[in-house]
């Protein structure tokens with residue numbers, strides 16, 4: 349079971365992420381040129397998430413993807429969320 353580090357500790361190591369109100373979780377909205385680019389991002393993240401067995405909460409409308417990350421098993425933010433957030437930041441770059 350991963351150790352809870354908390355949203356604030358995670359934010360100190362990430363760019364463009366925020367603490368979710370009333371919950372130990374982090375969130376970010378990714379914006380792309382169009383739906384296909386957003387979907388390609390989601391597809392790349394889906395492969396990574398499955399490999400990690402650590403899955404995002406997300407909501408897509410056209411070119412935007414709202415992402416919330418938390419570790420449900422730990423009831424808060426863990427190292428797994430920082431790893432997945434960093435992967436998302438890299439995957440979004442250049443799409």
Ligand SMILES: C[C@H](O)[C@H](O)[C@H]1CNC2=NC(N)=NC(=O)C2=N1
Pocket residue numbers: 401402403404418419420421422
């Ligand atoms: C059984 C399975 O390993 C767990 O349910 C995994 C799946 N994906 C998960 N994803 C997230 N974000 N948090 C979890 O605690 C989690 N647990």
